[in-house]
Amino acid sequence: xxxxxxxxxxxxxxxxxxxxxxxxxxxxxxxxxxxxxxxxxxxxxxxxxxxxxxxxxxxxxxxxxxxxxxxxxxxxxxxxxxxxxxxxxxxxxxxxxxxxxxxxxxx
Amino acid sequence: xxxxxxxxxxxxxxxxxxxxxxxxxxxxxxxxxxxxxxxxxxxxxxxxxxxxxxxxxxxxxxxxxxxxxxxxxxxxxxxxxxxxxxxxxxxxxxxxxxxxxxxxxxxxxxxxxxxxxxxxxxxxxxxxxxxxxxxxxxxxxxxxxxxxxxxxxxxxxxxxxxxxxxxxxxxxxxxxxxxxxxxxxxxxxxxxxxxxxxxxxxxxxxxxxxxxxxxxxxxxxxxxxxxxxxxxxxxxxxxxxxxxxxxxxxxxxxxxxxxxxxxxxxxxxxxxxxxxxxxxxxxxxxxxxxxxxxxxxxxxxxxxxxxxxxxxxxxxxxxxxxxxxxxxxxxxxxxxxxxxxxxxxxxxxxxxxxxxx
Numbered sequence: 001x002x003x004x005x006x007x008x009x010x011x012x013x014x015x016x017x018x019x020x021x022x023x024x025x026x027x028x029x030x031x032x033x034x035x036x037x038x039x040x041x042x043x044x045x046x047x048x049x050x051x052x053x054x055x056x057x058x059x060x061x062x063x064x065x066x067x068x069x070x071x072x073x074x075x076x077x078x079x080x081x082x083x084x085x086x087x088x089x090x091x092x093x094x095x096x097x098x099x100x101x102x103x104x105x106x107x
Numbered sequence: 108x109x110x111x112x113x114x115x116x117x118x119x120x121x122x123x124x125x126x127x128x129x130x131x132x133x134x135x136x137x138x139x140x141x142x143x144x145x146x147x148x149x150x151x152x153x154x155x156x157x158x159x160x161x162x163x164x165x166x167x168x169x170x171x172x173x174x175x176x177x178x179x180x181x182x183x184x185x186x187x188x189x190x191x192x193x194x195x196x197x198x199x200x201x202x203x204x205x206x207x208x209x210x211x212x213x214x215x216x217x218x219x220x221x222x223x224x225x226x227x228x229x230x231x232x233x234x235x236x237x238x239x240x241x242x243x244x245x246x247x248x249x250x251x252x253x254x255x256x257x258x259x260x261x262x263x264x265x266x267x268x269x270x271x272x273x274x275x276x277x278x279x280x281x282x283x284x285x286x287x288x289x290x291x292x293x294x295x296x297x298x299x300x301x302x303x304x305x306x307x308x309x310x311x312x313x314x315x316x317x318x319x320x321x322x323x324x325x326x327x328x329x330x331x332x333x334x335x336x337x338x339x340x341x342x343x344x345x346x347x348x349x350x351x352x353x354x355x356x357x358x359x360x361x362x363x364x365x366x367x368x369x370x371x372x373x374x375x376x377x378x379x380x381x382x383x384x385x386x387x388x389x390x391x392x393x394x395x396x397x398x399x400x401x402x403x404x405x406x407x408x409x410x411x412x413x414x415x416x417x418x419x420x421x422x423x424x425x426x427x428x429x430x431x432x433x434x435x436x437x438x439x440x441x442x443x444x445x446x447x448x449x450x451x452x453x454x455x456x457x458x459x460x461x462x463x464x
Binding site for chain 1: 177182184202220236267271273276277281351
C-alpha cells in the first residue's frame, strides 16, 4: 500500500477536501534524501491510516502545485487540515523523529 | 511492517526494511563483536567485510545528527570515478547497492541516531535515541562529516525556503532564478555548474581573491557564461520576504563595506565538519577535529575502537577512499578480536566470533 500518489488534477478532492488530516510527501526521482524518507512515509501510511491520510506528490510532474505551496527544498512534508497547510517538515528524518513531529495528528 | 519490535533479517535480494523498529531487547542481552556507526561507503564496506568474517555486525545508520542516512553520496547525482562502474552510477544507487551487499552477508541495521557512548572499558557501550543500550567488543566509527553552515542571521529561518545544502535535490526549484553558491572549492564549482541547468544566473561568493578548486573545475566554471563571481566577499545575513529568500547582505573582506545582493536561493559549499561530538572527550582529534588513527591501521587511541571514512580523513574524502578505509577498519577489528581483544569477565568466550546470549 503505502502513500497514494496524487497529482495537480486530483489535488483538490484528494487533499483539500479530505475529512482526515493529510500528510503530503513532496518528492522527486532525482532526490537522494527523498528515497530515504519515502519508505518511512509508506510505513506511516500503512500503520496510521485511521488517523492520517498519506499521499505523495511528484514535484517534477506537478511543479505548479509544489510552487503554490512554496516548496523550495525536498523532501518536504506538509500536513493539510481543513484544506490548509498546518505543518511543514523540511528535510530527511527518521521514523521516530517524524512521528514526534506528527504528534498533533497521530496518537 | 509488523507491530512486534524485532530485528528482521531480510532474505537475499529482498528490499531492505526502511527502518528498524525501536526497542529491540534481544540485541541488548548480548555482547556484540562489532558495531559500526555510519551508513556511507566507509561504514557499509566495513559491514561487508565484518559480516563476511562472521562478526555478525550491527550497523547503526543515523537519521539526523550526522547528515542523511546513507551519507553524502545520497546527495549527489552521477558518480563517475568509482571503479567498476564504467558508465557511472547514481550516488544513491551506489549506496543502496552497498547496503544490499552488506545485508546479504547478515549485517543488521538499526535506523536511529546514537546519543552517547562509553568507550573506556573492554566493552564499549552505546545508547541510541530510542533508549536501546548495546555492548560491543569492537566499535567502528564511520560517522562521516556534514556540511558546514554559515551560522548567520536568516539561515535557519530560510532553510528549505531558499537556503539549501543540496543542489541536486533543490536546483529544480530555481528555474530562471538567481542563486548564490557560497564556497571556492571543487564542490562549489560542481554545484554552480549543475545549478546553471536551472538558474538564469549563479553567483559564486568566495571569501578570498582566488578559488581553491582544481584547475579543471575552475576552467569549467569560468567559461560558463551563467556563472558570475563575487570574490573577497562573505555572507553576513540572508534576507527573506514573505517566508522566501530574497537576497543576502555581503561583506567585502578587504574594505569591510556591505552591500545587498538580490537572489532567490543560496547553496552552501563551504566544506564539512567531521561528526565527532560523541567521542570528542575520549578520542584524539587533529587541529581540524578529525579523528586521529594509528596509520596505516585504523586504530584510534582506545583499544577496540577503529575509525574510517571522512571522520578520519580530511585529505582525500572520496567514496573510494572511504570504502578503502572501511575495509581496513573491519580487518583491524577482526584481528583485534582474534588476538583476544575485548574479552572480559562479562564475556568469557575466547572465540571472538561466538556471540553470547
